Every structure is written in structure tokens, then in C-alpha cells.
Amino acid sequence: MTQTTLTPSDAPALTTSLPALTTSSVAHPDTWNPTHQALLDNDAYLNATLASLSDSTDTRVGELDARVSGVEATSSVAVQRAVSLDWLYRGNRVAFELFTPGYTLIDLAPVPVTGGVNGDDSLDVASTAGLRVGDDYVLADGDAVALVRVSAILSATRLRLSANLGRDWTAGATLSRSSLDVRGAANAVAAVGDLYLSRPVNIGTDLDGGAVVLRRTLNAGEARLYYRDAYQTAWRECGWSVRRQGDGVPAGFADYEYMLPMRGDGALRLDITGEPMTIHHLVALGAPTGLGGFINPAQRPNTPTLSVPAAAATSIMERPTLALAGYSSPAGNAQAAVQFQVSATADFAAVLHDAGELPAGLSYPLPAGVLAVGKTYQVRARVRDVAGLWSDWSAASAFTTAASFVYVATPTLTGPAMNAVDIPEQPTLASSPFAVSGATDTHAASQWQIRSAAGSYAAPVWDSGTDTVNKTSVVVPAGKLQPGQNSYFLRVRHQGAAKGWSDWSNEVRVTTKAQFANVIGIVLAQTGGGAGTWRRIDENGNDRVTDASFFNTHPIYGAVSDVTIDGQAMVRIPAFYVKAGTLAAGPYAGRRFWSISDQPLPGYTLHPAFMVDGAPVAQFWVGKYQGTGDRGTKLGSVAGVAPAVAIAFLTLKAMAVARNTGGVTGFGLWNIYQLAAIQLLALIEMGGADSQSLIGQGCVNEMATQAVDNSLVAQATWRGIVGLWGNIWQIVDGLRTDANSRYMVWDRNGNKTYQTTGQTAPRSGTYPATFSIDSGALHDLSICFLPATGDELAANGSSGDLFYQNSGCIAYHGGHARGGAGDGLFYLSITDPESMVTGLAGTRLAKV
Known part of the structure; x- marks a missing residue:
């Protein structure tokens, strides 16, 4: 049944046009009733009125149908099309251009042009708000279209272009992203010479790039596609590779697929040549569709x-x-x-x-x-x-x-893995063992080669030549591979002493890091529990799985090495960059983290351990052993003797500086920043803070101190630094408390000036639960592992080590021979003045 609804505007006409009541009615006289008759007369009038309105109602319904069709064309049809495209191209990262509000990649409404002069590089517009320097725009009027680039914003209404104008432009022209004629049915009609520019889109970072699918009129016209991104800063054209018809593509149209080696954020551009065409949509995807079609032989x-x-x-x-x-x-x-x-x-x-x-x-x-x-x-x-x-x-x-x-067997490249990504600047290449088929021979040499993805072995990126040393593994020299997610192919061959060279191995494809920065960090996933819950993380705050080889080949850890300087056993710690804070996202969002990089990155700063007198240094050296006496006048670091103890702080400091004679410079006591750098590196490699459990107990349960290289002392060794905890308290320079038990620390620029911080040390005799994040213009405690809060119960601590403090005192690290389970890498006692002398306390030598 059809229901007719009268609007309020119809009602007055019906109520004011009712006929006057009369007795000359067609009703039977016996049943005549004035009230009933009025109702009957009203019904008759309504019927007649509705009949007379039928023609106009049909007209209004037709108008409504037309309006609904327009709505569908710009909304429901667009949504339906987007859904069908999602079904077709799901699984890829997608950006749609459907030429309708809410479904467009055009990010600028046309800006009216007020004037531009032929041969001049300036353009006057209604408003420069929203225009960006370095971006391209479409300058168009009814007669011409030009691609222009903004090089400067001169005022609220004037801008400078990167090239002079080729004609006069007057009012009526516009500056926009597209000159296509977008019709009501959400299609774009493109004339020859028209241009289209998209807003920045991101279809992934894969080196092979993605694809663009353009549904357009099937004719001899060309929709020439260009792109540019951070790696390809000039517009680069990509011809279409395949064309598909049928299977849902409307008659007279085709889907043209272009391969797009765009990485990360980039913009798209269309130039229309040859013949006009209608474009239904443009779809940018994170990978080629693989749907096939007619192949463009030119591609x-x-x-x-x-x-x-x-x-x-x-x-x-x-x-x-x-x-x-x-x-x-x-x-x-x-x-x-x-x-x-x-x-x-x-x-x-x-x-x-x-x-x-x-x-x-x-x-x-x-x-x-x-x-x-x-x-x-x-x-x-x-x-x-x-x-x-x-x-x-x-x-x-x-x-x-x-x-x-009879031949030397072809080797196999076993590392890196095929299609490995995030390859550092100096990866280790590895091959299968040497083998001979049909005879015996000895492995005389190997040859390693690397080519770029677009290059050949006739001109390799690196060729080891005949290498008689690195036969089954080799580290690629620095400077050969380039960052920026570049692809390379690797191969190797073996040489037998009698049988000569094998054939070349299989090729392995690898992709370098965006930046050659080796980042590794650690997060305190949960405080308390005795020693906290710690997890290694990557630069994005996600879990990072590592093994011994990872650290051994890491440019920082691998460069920690033993050296002898002025006759003293020292360990080199190379400079690195540090970042600390709270993770904003990922599985450990909201948790405290510390991270290191071998190269400068946004958000990272050079660790203050590598700042001396306001200038950066490439490394510092720390004593391999706890400080020893050298003829009673100098502080040393040698094996086989007892540590230097029962000496006041200032005297120990003078003994360390006394080494700086005869051209020797830079010796002193180790300081809080150097200790913090060692703590951070060790913490990340250990994967936790309980050093006694993760490395070794050390000399912590003895009645007397031992020689600095004693086997018990040596249990507390990290990367060649012996006795990092236990045996003796090790005085650390650069940290103390003031009269109110606030931490005082050297400035972070290496000038050795004490800065009073805003962090008050927690109660003495507690186990650290959280670490300070206090910072100021010249200090940052977030990288120093100084306790902010503590708990009397070991089970509630986050490091497993004890903390003590008193006002106006200097710092002692690591515990001593009778310290027990509370000693460790993060043990800290700031409880005694400079003048204190005890047989349980000494220090450690350092050099910058």
C-alpha cells in the first residue's frame, strides 16, 4: 500500500477550501446528519484534491530521484566502489583517490590567483595560507595548465616560484593540486595537458616499492605517472606495466597497473597526453597486485x-x-x-x-x-x-x-640470510666449509664479492681478492655499503691448494639499514621482584632477541678491548650515544628505558662519559683491575698484587694524576659518568640488573680482600674489567651528596663542576626500586642509575643491590669482601666523607 503524507504547508489549503454545509446532499434523507455529512464531504474533497495533485507529485518524486542519484554518486557509490576495491586489493597497504569529498588524495582547495607576469618568478594569490615551500602545484585557467613549485612565501598574498612564469596569469586562474574536471558521478574527466598531484601517501618501505592502479578510459591517451619521495627527490616517471579489462571493469575502461619503487612518504603526479580520458579512480598499493593482464612490451x-x-x-x-x-x-x-x-x-x-x-x-x-x-x-x-x-x-x-x-665444491653463503634487512655497514659474511668432490685438497683461499642490485660483478662494490686469511668468514670493510635501505648481492668462492677455484656460490640479497646506526636498549618492564624485570629492546621499543655473536660483532661492544698504557692494564670503552626516557608506544608503553647507538640519531646525545673540558672524545680507558699502588706514589692497574686501600680520597686522586708525567696525560680516578657508561653497556648485554646471578658472585663472602686478579675477584668481570664489584669499595669521583642529601654531580660537559640536582637520595639501607630522572641545564641523572626510591625489602628492589646515603659524603661503588648478596654492579654507598680511611676502600684508575 502506498502512503501519502501531507506536509504542514499542504494543510492550510485543505482546511480553508472546505465547501459550505448544505442539505442538498446525495446522502439518503433518512440518514442525513449534519456532522456525518461534513466528514463525507471532506473525504470527497480530499480525493479530488489528491487527484489534481498527482501530476505535480510525480514531478517532485522525479526531482527527488535525481537528487538521490546525485547523493549516491558521491557517497554510497563511492563507498561501494571502495569496498569492492578493498576486496580486490586487500592485503596491501592502500591509498584511494575516488574524486569525491572524504575519498580524495587532493589536500588543497583551489586558491584564486590575482596576477602573475610573464618572465617573473612571483605570483599573487588570494592567500598563501596552506601553501608549503618546496611543494608543487597546478596553475590553471580556462586556457592553460602549468606545473609550478613554491620556493618561498613572500607575504600573505605573494609567493615566489622556482622558475619564471611562461605567460601572464590573471584573475580567474587558480593554484591547486589538480586541473581535472571532477563530475557529479565521482569521475574525473581529464583533458590533454591536465595535471593531478596527490597529497603525501605512504605505501610502505619495501625496496621493491608498490604499485598504482588507474581505472581510466581505454584509448590511445596516456596517463603518465610520476612519483617522488625522500630517496627520489625529482619527479620520476613510471610507465604502466600491465592492463586489465573485464572481470568487473566497466566496458570501455581498463585498469592500468604501474610499478612504483616509492619508499615511505611520497607524492604522485599524473600528466595527461594524447587523448582526453575519464578516470574512475586511482589506487596506490604497498605491493604489485600480481593479477596479470596485457603486458606493456615497452616495459x-x-x-x-x-x-x-x-x-x-x-x-x-x-x-x-x-x-x-x-x-x-x-x-x-x-x-x-x-x-x-x-x-x-x-x-x-x-x-x-x-x-x-x-x-x-x-x-x-x-x-x-x-x-x-x-x-x-x-x-x-x-x-x-x-x-x-x-x-x-x-x-x-x-x-x-x-x-x-674432480673439483672444489661450490660453497654456500650461510650468512647473512637471504633477503636479510637492516644490514649494518660492516656485516660478517660466512660460507659453508671447504669441500672437494672426487679427491682431497686443502683450503688455500677464498674470494668474496658484493655488487649493487643494479650493478654487476664486472664492477663490484667490493672484491676481497684472493684472501688467504678470511676463508670461511669475513667482515665487510667500512665505506663499501651505503645506508638508505639499499640492496646488494653477495657471493663467495673457495680455492683449493691443488684443484684451484670452485665456482661462485649462490647469491644472497641483503638490504642495508636506513641509517648505519646500531641501536640496542633495555627497558625496566616491571619494577620490584628482587631485581626488576628487564627486557632488551630495539629502536622502536619492541623485544630484541640477541646472542653472544650479536654483542661480539656490535661496533661498541666489539670494540671494548684490553690495552696497555704507561705500563698499566687498561680497557678501552668506545664512545656511544644514549637516549633514556619513557616509552610512548609498543608492548612496554609507559615503562622506563635506556638505549644506545654507535652513531648520532634524533633524540640521542653523546654519553657524558665522553665529554672532556667541553669537547667530545672518541673513548675513555678504565683500569682493568681495581687500583693498585705503584711504588707508593702512583695509582696503577696491574695483576698479581693487592688493591691499594686505607688511603684517603684526595690522596688517591693525587696518585692517579701523578701518572701524567713524561708526556703521559689524561689519567685520573674513574668518575660517575664512566661508571654509568659501563653499567649501561653491561646492563644491556646481561639483559638484567642482578649482576651476581647473571655474571658471577665475585669476592663478596670473604673475611679479607684478595689480589686484584684473584679467581673470586675475577668472577665479577665484564668484558675484561675485573672486579667490577666486591673485594673493595671503589671510590667514584664526580658524585656526592649535599647537606640535605641531594645528589651533586659533575656537569655533563666534562668541566668537572658540581651541579646540585633536584633529586634527594632515598632512605639509607634500602634496595633501589626506581631510578632518578632529574635533569637540568647542565646535568641529567637519567643515565646515571642513581636511586630515586628504595625499599627495605630486597624482594621489592629492581637491581638486587643495596644503597646507602648520608649528607655531605662521597660515593663508593660495588661493595666489599664481606658485603654478601647486596653487593653488585649497582651497589652504591654515599655514606662517608673525603677523609675516611679504611682497609675496605680503594678506587680504580681511568684515562681520557
Whole structure:
């Protein structure tokens, strides 16, 4: 049933037009009633009125239908289209341009132009608000379209362009992101010469990039796609690779897919040439769709050339490594695959061996059992790009096998792993063990090579040459690999003393870090529990799995090393950068963390242990052993003797400085910043703060002190620094308490001036639960592991070590021979004045 609703505007006409009541009614006289008759007359009038309105109602309904159609075209249809596109391209990172409000990548409403003069580089506009220096814009009027770049904002209504104008521009022109004509049905009609610029989009950081799918009129016109990002700062064109029709694509339209090697944030640009076209949508994805279609022959990879075996090569062994000279693509698309085939005939009518579709690379070790001795074979290969386009097969190359198969086996690269990412500047390359087929031999040498993804081994990034030392592993020299997520391919071969060189190994593809900074950190995931719950984290605050080899090859940890200076055993600590604070996101959001980097990064500062007299230094050296006496006049660091004890603080300090004679400089007592640097490095490597459990108990349960290299003392050793805790209290310079038990610490610039902090030390005889984050213009306690709160119960502590304090005292670290379980790397006692002398206290030598 159709229901008609009368609006309030209809009601007055009905109530004022009712006929007057009369007795001349068609009703039967016996039933006549004035009230009933009025109702009957009203019904009759309404029927007549509705009949007379039918024509106008049809007109209004038609108008409503038209309006609904317009709404659908710009909202529900757009949503429906977005949903269908999501179904088609789900699983990829996607950005949609649907040419309708809420579903557009255009980030600027047209700005009216008030004037621009031919040959001038300035442009007057209604408002420069919202315009950005360095961005490109579309300058258009009814006659012309131009791409311009803003180089400066001169005023609220004037800007400077990067190039002079090529014509006069008057009122009526606009500055915008697009000159396309967007129609009511959420389509864009593009005339020849039109331009389109997107806002910044991010479709991921993968080196192979993503793709753009453009649904447009199927005609001879060209929608030329360009992109630029942080790595490609100038506009770079990408031609379409495949075209799809049918399967949901409207008649007369096609989906054109472009490969897009854009990384991170970047912008897109369309230039329309050839013929006008209608564009339904643009979709940017984090990876190619793989849906196939008609291949653009102009975008196929170039036909490769075989390099190994060489043409007409002889004496080829059973398992040669087949190789191409290089890879190139007219579209600039990255390589995705390679395929090799071996045949007994030049026409490849019967393929003897097909490698199948292999990951990107230029080589393939042929397996055993394919080739026979004394036979001639043909080999060919082809390559595929990330768009799925295959090159033509290479020209076939003939080779002849040897009369017998005795050879050095082709090695395998075992590290880094295939497609490894975040490779540092100096990775370690590793190969399988040396082996010989059909005989015995000794491993004489190896040769390691690296090429760029777009390069070849004819001009490698690095070639070790014949290396007789690094036979199964080698560290890549500094300066060979470049940061910025660049891709490289690696290979190796072995040389036998009698049998000569093997074939080259398989290639391994790796990708370098965005920056060659080695970041590792630790988070206090939960306070208390006896020693806290600690977790190693990466630069993003996520869990980081490490092992001994990680730290041994880390540029900071691996460079901690023993040296002898002025006859004293010292340990070098290389400079590093530090960041501390509260994690904002991730699994440990809201938790306190500390992180180190071997290079400067945003948010990281040089650790103050490496600031001396206001200037940075590359390292400091700390005594390998607890301080020893050198003829009673100098402080030393030598094995086999007892530590220097029962000496007042100022005397120990003078003994350390006394080493600075005869051209020797920089010796002194170790200080709070140097200790904090060691604590942080050790904390991260241990993965926790309970040093007695994680490294060794040390000399903490003895009645007397021991020699500095005693086996008990040596249990408390981290990376060559012996007796870091236990045996004796070790006085630390640069830290004390004031009369109110507030921490006083040296300035962080290495000038040795004491700064009074805002942190009052917690109650004496407690176990640290949290650590201070107090900071000021010249100090930052967040990297010093000084307790902010403590608890009398060991079970509520976060380090497992004790803390003591008194006002006006100097700092003693590590505990002593009778300290027991409360001693450790984070033990701290600020309880005695400079004049205190005890047989339980000494110090440690340092040098800058």
C-alpha cells in the first residue's frame, strides 16, 4: 500500500477550501446528519484534491530521484566502489583517490590567483595560507595548465616560484593540486595537458616499492605517472606495466597497473597526453597486485646476457654456477626472479633441466646429476621484474664438460640470510666449509664479492681478492655499503691448494639499514621482584632477541678491548650515544628505558662519559683491575698484587694524576659518568640488573680482600674489567651528596663542576626500586642509575643491590669482601666523607 503524507504547508489549503454545509446532499434523507455529512464531504474533497495533485507529485518524486542519484554518486557509490576495491586489493597497504569529498588524495582547495607576469618568478594569490615551500602545484585557467613549485612565501598574498612564469596569469586562474574536471558521478574527466598531484601517501618501505592502479578510459591517451619521495627527490616517471579489462571493469575502461619503487612518504603526479580520458579512480598499493593482464612490451626487462659459462667453454665441472652479466629494465622496475634452462640441443626442444622461477639474482648453482662427463650442453636464461613481466630468453650459450669430475665444491653463503634487512655497514659474511668432490685438497683461499642490485660483478662494490686469511668468514670493510635501505648481492668462492677455484656460490640479497646506526636498549618492564624485570629492546621499543655473536660483532661492544698504557692494564670503552626516557608506544608503553647507538640519531646525545673540558672524545680507558699502588706514589692497574686501600680520597686522586708525567696525560680516578657508561653497556648485554646471578658472585663472602686478579675477584668481570664489584669499595669521583642529601654531580660537559640536582637520595639501607630522572641545564641523572626510591625489602628492589646515603659524603661503588648478596654492579654507598680511611676502600684508575 502506498502512503501519502501531507506536509504542514499542504494543510492550510485543505482546511480553508472546505465547501459550505448544505442539505442538498446525495446522502439518503433518512440518514442525513449534519456532522456525518461534513466528514463525507471532506473525504470527497480530499480525493479530488489528491487527484489534481498527482501530476505535480510525480514531478517532485522525479526531482527527488535525481537528487538521490546525485547523493549516491558521491557517497554510497563511492563507498561501494571502495569496498569492492578493498576486496580486490586487500592485503596491501592502500591509498584511494575516488574524486569525491572524504575519498580524495587532493589536500588543497583551489586558491584564486590575482596576477602573475610573464618572465617573473612571483605570483599573487588570494592567500598563501596552506601553501608549503618546496611543494608543487597546478596553475590553471580556462586556457592553460602549468606545473609550478613554491620556493618561498613572500607575504600573505605573494609567493615566489622556482622558475619564471611562461605567460601572464590573471584573475580567474587558480593554484591547486589538480586541473581535472571532477563530475557529479565521482569521475574525473581529464583533458590533454591536465595535471593531478596527490597529497603525501605512504605505501610502505619495501625496496621493491608498490604499485598504482588507474581505472581510466581505454584509448590511445596516456596517463603518465610520476612519483617522488625522500630517496627520489625529482619527479620520476613510471610507465604502466600491465592492463586489465573485464572481470568487473566497466566496458570501455581498463585498469592500468604501474610499478612504483616509492619508499615511505611520497607524492604522485599524473600528466595527461594524447587523448582526453575519464578516470574512475586511482589506487596506490604497498605491493604489485600480481593479477596479470596485457603486458606493456615497452616495459619488459631487457634480454639478459649469459656470462658463465663463457661461450664455448670447456672442462666445465659437474656443478657449475650459471650466471648472467646483469639485469636492466627500461621501466626501472626491480628484478623479482630469474630462470635458467639447460638443454642438449640448441633449440631447447627437450629441456634437460629447468631451474624454475628463482628469487632475484644473477646466478644459479646447477645441482649434481644433471651433467655428464665429456658432453656438450646449451644454457639460456631470462629474468622477471616485480610487475611480473618476463624478458625474452637470452641467446643460448654452449659449453662442454670435463673428462672427469674432480673439483672444489661450490660453497654456500650461510650468512647473512637471504633477503636479510637492516644490514649494518660492516656485516660478517660466512660460507659453508671447504669441500672437494672426487679427491682431497686443502683450503688455500677464498674470494668474496658484493655488487649493487643494479650493478654487476664486472664492477663490484667490493672484491676481497684472493684472501688467504678470511676463508670461511669475513667482515665487510667500512665505506663499501651505503645506508638508505639499499640492496646488494653477495657471493663467495673457495680455492683449493691443488684443484684451484670452485665456482661462485649462490647469491644472497641483503638490504642495508636506513641509517648505519646500531641501536640496542633495555627497558625496566616491571619494577620490584628482587631485581626488576628487564627486557632488551630495539629502536622502536619492541623485544630484541640477541646472542653472544650479536654483542661480539656490535661496533661498541666489539670494540671494548684490553690495552696497555704507561705500563698499566687498561680497557678501552668506545664512545656511544644514549637516549633514556619513557616509552610512548609498543608492548612496554609507559615503562622506563635506556638505549644506545654507535652513531648520532634524533633524540640521542653523546654519553657524558665522553665529554672532556667541553669537547667530545672518541673513548675513555678504565683500569682493568681495581687500583693498585705503584711504588707508593702512583695509582696503577696491574695483576698479581693487592688493591691499594686505607688511603684517603684526595690522596688517591693525587696518585692517579701523578701518572701524567713524561708526556703521559689524561689519567685520573674513574668518575660517575664512566661508571654509568659501563653499567649501561653491561646492563644491556646481561639483559638484567642482578649482576651476581647473571655474571658471577665475585669476592663478596670473604673475611679479607684478595689480589686484584684473584679467581673470586675475577668472577665479577665484564668484558675484561675485573672486579667490577666486591673485594673493595671503589671510590667514584664526580658524585656526592649535599647537606640535605641531594645528589651533586659533575656537569655533563666534562668541566668537572658540581651541579646540585633536584633529586634527594632515598632512605639509607634500602634496595633501589626506581631510578632518578632529574635533569637540568647542565646535568641529567637519567643515565646515571642513581636511586630515586628504595625499599627495605630486597624482594621489592629492581637491581638486587643495596644503597646507602648520608649528607655531605662521597660515593663508593660495588661493595666489599664481606658485603654478601647486596653487593653488585649497582651497589652504591654515599655514606662517608673525603677523609675516611679504611682497609675496605680503594678506587680504580681511568684515562681520557
